[in-house]
Amino acid sequence: MTPFLTIVVLVLVAIAIWQMTKIFELSQIKANNTEVASETDNKYNGYLMFAFLIFLYGITIFSFWKYSKVLLPEAASEHGGGYDSLMALSFVIIFIVQTLTQFLLHYFAFKYRGEKGKKALFYADNDRLEFIWTIIPVIVLAGLILWGLYAWTNIMDINEEDDPLTIELYAQQFNWTARYAGDDNVLGDANVRMIDIENANILGLDQADPNAADDIIVKELHLPVGRKVNFKMRSQDVLHSAYMPHFRAQMNCVPGMITQFSFTPTITTAEMRQNPDVVDKVKRINRIRAEQAANGVENKDPWEFDYVLLCNKICGKSHYNMQMKIIVETEEEYNKWIASQKTFGSSMASAQ
Amino acid sequence: MSVTAHAHVEDHSDDHGHHHKETFVTKYIFSQDHKMISKQYLITGLIMGAIGIMMSILFRMQLAWPGESFPVFEAILGKWAPGGVMDADVYLALVTIHGTIMVFFVLTAGLSGTFSNLLIPLQIGARDMASGFLNMVSYWIFFLSCVIMLISLFVESGPAAAGWTVYPPLSALPMAQPGSGMGMTLWLVSMALFIAQSLLGSLNYIVTVLNLRTKGMSMTRLPLTIWALFVTAVIGVISFPVLLSAALLLIMDRSFGTSFFLSDIFIQGEVLHFQGGSPVLYEHLFWFLGHPEVYIVILPAMGMVSEIMAVNARKPIFGYRAMIASILAIAFLSTIVWGHHMFISGMNPFLGSVFTFTTLLIAIPSAVKAFNWITTLWKGNLQLNPGMLFSIGMVSTFISGGLTGIILGDSTLDINVHDTYFVVAHFHLVMGISALYGMFAGIYHWFPKMFGRMMNKNLGYVHFWITAVCSYGVFFPMHFVGMAGVPRRYYENTAFPMFDDLTDIQVLMTMFAIVAAFTQLIFAFNFIRSMFYGKKAEQNPWNATSLEWTTPVEHIHGNWPGAIPEVHRWAYDYSKTDENGEYIIPGQDFVAQTVPLKDGEEELQH
Numbered sequence A: 001m002t003p004f005l006t007i008v009v010l011v012l013v014a015i016a017i018w019q020m021t022k023i024f025e026l027s028q029i030k031a032n033n034t035e036v037a038s039e040t041d042n043k044y045n046g047y048l049m050f051a052f053l054i055f056l057y058g059i060t061i062f063s064f065w066k067y068s069k070v071l072l073p074e075a076a077s078e079h080g081g082g083y084d085s086l087m088a089l090s091f092v093i094i095f096i097v098q099t100l101t102q103f104l105l106h107y108f109a110f111k112y113r114g115e116k117g118k119k120a121l122f123y124a125d126n127d128r129l130e131f132i133w134t135i136i137p138v139i140v141l142a143g144l145i146l147w148g149l150y151a152w153t154n155i156m157d158i159n160e161e162d163d164p165l166t167i168e169l170y171a172q173q174f175n176w177t178a179r180y181a182g183d184d185n186v187l188g189d190a191n192v193r194m195i196d197i198e199n200a201n202i203l204g205l206d207q208a209d210p211n212a213a214d215d216i217i218v219k220e221l222h223l224p225v226g227r228k229v230n231f232k233m234r235s236q237d238v239l240h241s242a243y244m245p246h247f248r249a250q251m252n253c254v255p256g257m258i259t260q261f262s263f264t265p266t267i268t269t270a271e272m273r274q275n276p277d278v279v280d281k282v283k284r285i286n287r288i289r290a291e292q293a294a295n296g297v298e299n300k301d302p303w304e305f306d307y308v309l310l311c312n313k314i315c316g317k318s319h320y321n322m323q324m325k326i327i328v329e330t331e332e333e334y335n336k337w338i339a340s341q342k343t344f345g346s347s348m349a350s351a352q
Numbered sequence B: 001m002s003v004t005a006h007a008h009v010e011d012h013s014d015d016h017g018h019h020h021k022e023t024f025v026t027k028y029i030f031s032q033d034h035k036m037i038s039k040q041y042l043i044t045g046l047i048m049g050a051i052g053i054m055m056s057i058l059f060r061m062q063l064a065w066p067g068e069s070f071p072v073f074e075a076i077l078g079k080w081a082p083g084g085v086m087d088a089d090v091y092l093a094l095v096t097i098h099g100t101i102m103v104f105f106v107l108t109a110g111l112s113g114t115f116s117n118l119l120i121p122l123q124i125g126a127r128d129m130a131s132g133f134l135n136m137v138s139y140w141i142f143f144l145s146c147v148i149m150l151i152s153l154f155v156e157s158g159p160a161a162a163g164w165t166v167y168p169p170l171s172a173l174p175m176a177q178p179g180s181g182m183g184m185t186l187w188l189v190s191m192a193l194f195i196a197q198s199l200l201g202s203l204n205y206i207v208t209v210l211n212l213r214t215k216g217m218s219m220t221r222l223p224l225t226i227w228a229l230f231v232t233a234v235i236g237v238i239s240f241p242v243l244l245s246a247a248l249l250l251i252m253d254r255s256f257g258t259s260f261f262l263s264d265i266f267i268q269g270e271v272l273h274f275q276g277g278s279p280v281l282y283e284h285l286f287w288f289l290g291h292p293e294v295y296i297v298i299l300p301a302m303g304m305v306s307e308i309m310a311v312n313a314r315k316p317i318f319g320y321r322a323m324i325a326s327i328l329a330i331a332f333l334s335t336i337v338w339g340h341h342m343f344i345s346g347m348n349p350f351l352g353s354v355f356t357f358t359t360l361l362i363a364i365p366s367a368v369k370a371f372n373w374i375t376t377l378w379k380g381n382l383q384l385n386p387g388m389l390f391s392i393g394m395v396s397t398f399i400s401g402g403l404t405g406i407i408l409g410d411s412t413l414d415i416n417v418h419d420t421y422f423v424v425a426h427f428h429l430v431m432g433i434s435a436l437y438g439m440f441a442g443i444y445h446w447f448p449k450m451f452g453r454m455m456n457k458n459l460g461y462v463h464f465w466i467t468a469v470c471s472y473g474v475f476f477p478m479h480f481v482g483m484a485g486v487p488r489r490y491y492e493n494t495a496f497p498m499f500d501d502l503t504d505i506q507v508l509m510t511m512f513a514i515v516a517a518f519t520q521l522i523f524a525f526n527f528i529r530s531m532f533y534g535k536k537a538e539q540n541p542w543n544a545t546s547l548e549w550t551t552p553v554e555h556i557h558g559n560w561p562g563a564i565p566e567v568h569r570w571a572y573d574y575s576k577t578d579e580n581g582e583y584i585i586p587g588q589d590f591v592a593q594t595v596p597l598k599d600g601e602e603e604l605q606h
Helices: A002-027 A039-070 A078-111 A127-156 A269-274 A276-294 A331-339 A344-351 B002-014 B024-029 B034-064 B071-080 B088-124 B132-154 B182-211 B224-255 B279-313 B320-334 B349-361 B363-377 B386-403 B411-417 B421-451 B457-483 B497-533
Strands: A165-172 A175-180 A216-218 A221-224 A229-235 A240-244 A249-253 A259-263 A307-311 A323-329
Touching: A002 B457, A002 B497, A039 A078, A039 A276, A039 B386, A039 B457, A039 B497, A078 A127, A078 A259, A078 B363, A078 B386, A078 B411, A127 B349, A127 B363, A127 B411, A165 A221, A165 A240, A165 A249, A175 A323, A216 A344, A221 A331, A229 A240, A229 A249, A249 A259, A249 B411, A269 A276, A269 A323, A276 B497, A323 A331, B034 B071, B034 B088, B034 B132, B034 B421, B034 B497, B071 B088, B088 B132, B088 B182, B088 B224, B088 B279, B088 B421, B132 B182, B182 B224, B224 B279, B224 B320, B279 B320, B279 B363, B279 B386, B279 B421, B320 B363, B349 B363, B349 B411, B363 B386, B386 B421, B386 B457, B421 B457, B421 B497, B457 B497
Parallel strands: A165 A229, A221 A323
Antiparallel strands: A165 A175, A175 A216, A229 A259, A240 A249, A240 A307, A307 A323
């Protein structure tokens, strides 16, 4: 009801403004109105241009002050640090350019507002100026491109060096499944044509492939900290995208092909929960959730920070709720967990 | 070639006025007069725009107050909002159709269709388009395409809901979501027609600009609007057919069992027969149009802003040749950057590097344009008419939105913001709001030419200032939502507690969006009232130099009552002075293109 009332109020405000301008208009009807900007119009709109510049700076400062805290915490992967630095540099450049150009644009609009008798300067060309503002972006962008491409090549170079852990991320409407390659660290062959739901072969593994027998299929992603992980993505129905924002990682899952992404997690879930930014965020969110729960909203239990895998490519009705929990833990914890999981071979044997 | 074209035009002018018996139908409905067709495009585009904006308000309300019940949802959406709570499927349908309508029907047809039709013949000095008949056909195909798109809103299973990019397999499989049934078929048919009208229109514009320019109107004397509209038509001809092929192959996959885009699919308990296709192929085809498309949207706005800014600054546009060069550079680059929409699509990462390179290159001509606009204002005598305000606003939003393109165009940085609200904020500012501002600027500026009456300036001022504040109010904070990791096209974010502290930003954005939407009613009122009761326009209300202001206020078929005027100079002789510092024409700060060069007057190096 409150939102509805708010809308009604907004409508009324809009109508009020409209009516006010009408009155304003009627009051000066005889003033030889040509509907072309007069000296007064130029003056007022010139001042408003200046005010608008202040508004622009204001909303920038306000947003940073108020909303910086909602941003993602520090990157929890090895390449994520470099990613964040490149992002920070790009933002510095963007804000310098934005502040300067918006100033010039609005200040000129204010300063050179039309006046009777003013003569504009016939100024059609200046090769040197144009050269300067062509060459500056060229140099700056060249720097950004080089850094970006260097980082990109490193991130996208997916290889078998440093004994990576191989994990398949399997997407379907509307959930994720993970498959660990097991002791041999090689994923067994799979295809949707071999899916056999009755016999619990939900990912379509080839039972004749010896590599498949030790594969482990789970609904929660556990990663040992400090070990490189090579993800192989598959989808069984429509496009999905495996988005792991805390690790600065994302790759689409495409039916009919296997895509891949690789990163090394560097911060365990337990450590991340101690990060001051995360502690603050959790506190803030739990305050909001407690309030909502008090107002009778369901499913608003207190939240504990966890890494998540989200679907980030429109995939249908429940796209907004397609997620999987990611737990980064120490080597020992990981080994203990993986040892307690059933292999594909043993679950097939028990099903028959 | 142009000589014969002229001869033809002159012939036409001779028998003009003798046998013109116009009925209501030939004058207002099946008109072949470019001015009437442009008004038809404009009004159709504005109606579609109203529908698109209304949809955006509905889903913005859902985002701000997820799962809440609103009587307005139940009233508009009916069975898709049981008890006034919006259904998740219809949410996706709304964002899909909002995107489709705004990008294609409003900003492509409504913007370039309107102003190409209006301005090309008038500003180059032609009696009409090269083919008035084709021009009429193209409008009516557009109309049909609009009707089919609107019909798709009323089919049983709902309209298309796979996002405006309609990626298969989601869009190809009716069992994947209800919107991929009949609604999707109608979407594809509507788009195929849309592409046909766009091609007919574009070919007409190109031929007209190349062949029907009046005597003396060399390419380097054309107003920048014409350059922009001409180049827009060229990229339309190059890229729209590729979308048609994508749409046709998708239709075949959907209806005839082919596997162009589909392979290895298991859905709802059964394996489908598709084998060997690739959704990535569709993405390539789609974005081969899709990226040039955003320049098809923004270039006409840029052209009009350049023209309107020069007129109202009473100064020539700064760097006329650089402006043309940057339009050409943008047009060329726009066709080789499409892969930046696909960095993480599974495409070979090496291709990603190439597309990063070409994409960041496009920032250079864009920067040149922005700086040239700013310099055009410098030491001007700015007449702050509503059209001028929207032009300045366009430069502002184009810079703000364009700068974040540096992040999205960089394949590395794109990884974590791809498909988040950061992208939504970026493209709404840089092409959505900027192109809309360009469109508004054009409407306020050329309204007197279209309807012979002036729009009310005070309502125009109110319209501009509220819209300007609200568009930043919606899209500036949105960048933060994106950088917090919120994916786009989520029906609600409550499934992720980590997004719970973003609700107040969502509410703020929705408030601004609602106010902005209602402000457009001021514009609608002003537009309709001025059409009938506005102050009668003078022939050249803005004291502009270009040819369209030499035609009489009352429209006549053929544009000029006598011979077509000859052109002697470029379109930007504002405040030009002789060596004594006096205006070329004493007491008048502009020299129309039709005025011959004075003795000793130098035509500048353009």
